[in-house]
Amino acid sequence: AIGPTFSGWMVDSFSWRYIFGLILPITMIVLVISLWTIKNVIPQRKTPLDVLSVAESTIGFGSLLYGFSAAGNDGWLSANVLIAIGAGVIVISIFGYRQLHIADPLLNLTPFKARNFTLGTLVGCGVMAAMIGFEIVLPMYLQIIRGLSAIDSGLSLLAGALVTAFMSPIAGMAVDKYGAKRLLIVGMSILTIGTVPFAFVTTHTSLVAIIVLYAVRTFGISLSLMPASTLAFSTAPMALMGHASANNNVARQIASAVATAVLVSVFANVTKANMPVKHLLSVDPLAYKRGAFDALLSGYHVAFWLTAFMSLIGLGLALLAQERPATDSVSNEAIATDHMVPAEQV
Incomplete structure (x- = not known):
């Protein structure tokens, strides 16, 4: 939750390179602790x-x-x-x-034979794409257009991050009570609705409004990530749970990386296409500055619209999910196609 704010402080106080240097000792500590705290929960095989x-x-x-x-x-x-x-x-x-x-x-791609696993994974990809990609573009708007420092832009995201931290365990309990599909539809709807206003931001949009709207988005994300995982893994048999988890994680990471690259690329291309001619800089510097800001805003608007579209696709996929999937037939088919080795070889 404090990641964006802490990163902003690191950038302003030291250098952006320190952020990557800090990750290494944290990773090593987690790796060492995991050797004694993380246990295998599914059968292992060579x-x-x-x-x-x-x-x-x-x-x-x-x-x-x-x-x-x-x-x-x-x-x-x-x-x-x-x-x-x-x-x-x-x-x-x-x-x-x-x-x-x-x-x-x-x-092993066998888990994708289950309808809800495929839909849950795709929705999870949409949520991650809308979250990670958006969190790259929004700080750029806050720092370039609004002139905020790195730490101030990080503080602007803190409320939303705290909402995520607070709502994640509640979302897990809500899944048990209302079902993954219902919660997923509500969460994706909130995420989509909360993203659309960002496509209309200007150089004078209230920072309070941006903080509130960002918190609304993260509220929707919190109600979507857990149900998406639950929906996906509900149809995965225990024998294939490791493969299902690997597929789900790989898909989400790829979606996040591609979405970030696409959003930044679209922003750059739209901005470049709308930039005023350089000759104007020497003739009327103020007019060039206004034109440059308008070009940047055009790039941000398109990127935010694209993020809203990603969320809308995720909502559509959530509507296609089955509330109570018949897992037995899917599980048997999945297990039958899994490449298991004899027990004596394990």
Whole structure:
């Protein structure tokens, strides 16, 4: 919850590089503690590492992410962007085909045979995309357009972060009482409605309004993340729970990274397209400044609209979920297609 605020303080007081330096000792402490505190909860089995799958996933997802990231500087129709995205899609397709046809896949895609697992994972991807991508763009607006310092922009996000921390355990209890689908629909609706006003921000929009609206968004996110996971894993058999968790986590991380790259790229391209001619800078500097701010606002507006659209897609997917899925038939089919080894080999 205090991450954005603490990061802002680090940037203003020291350097942005210190943020990455701080992550290392925290990661090491968590890693050491986990050796004694985290226990296996599902059966373990020995499986060989498919090196070719590792290479395909690294090249495919890396190329795809590079293509989306490079679009901000080079444009969506530039050769290197199209080649990178095209190559990424092709290699990922080959990777997916291989996972379905080898005995010990790196990423077992069997859980996606369950309707609710696929929908829950996709909705979770939409929530993560709308959350992470938005939290990259909003501080840019606060610092560039509103002139806030890094710590002040972080403080502007603190209320929303606290809402998330407070609501997460409550959302878990609400899932048990009302069901994942109902809560997910409510949460995605709030997230979508809370995002739309940001598409109309100006240079004079009240900071209080921005803080409140951001808190509304995070309230919707809190009501969506837990139900999305519950919806997904409710149809995953215990024998495939490890694969289901891996698929869900990978999908969410990829969605977050791609969404961030897309939003920043769209913002950069829209801003560049609306920037006034440089000749105006020497003729009328004030007019150029106003034009530059208008161009930046246009970029932010499109990015915020795109985020709202992501949330709306997630809402639509949530409506397609089954309230009480028949898990037995799905589980049996999933287990039957899982590549298990004999017990004596484990």
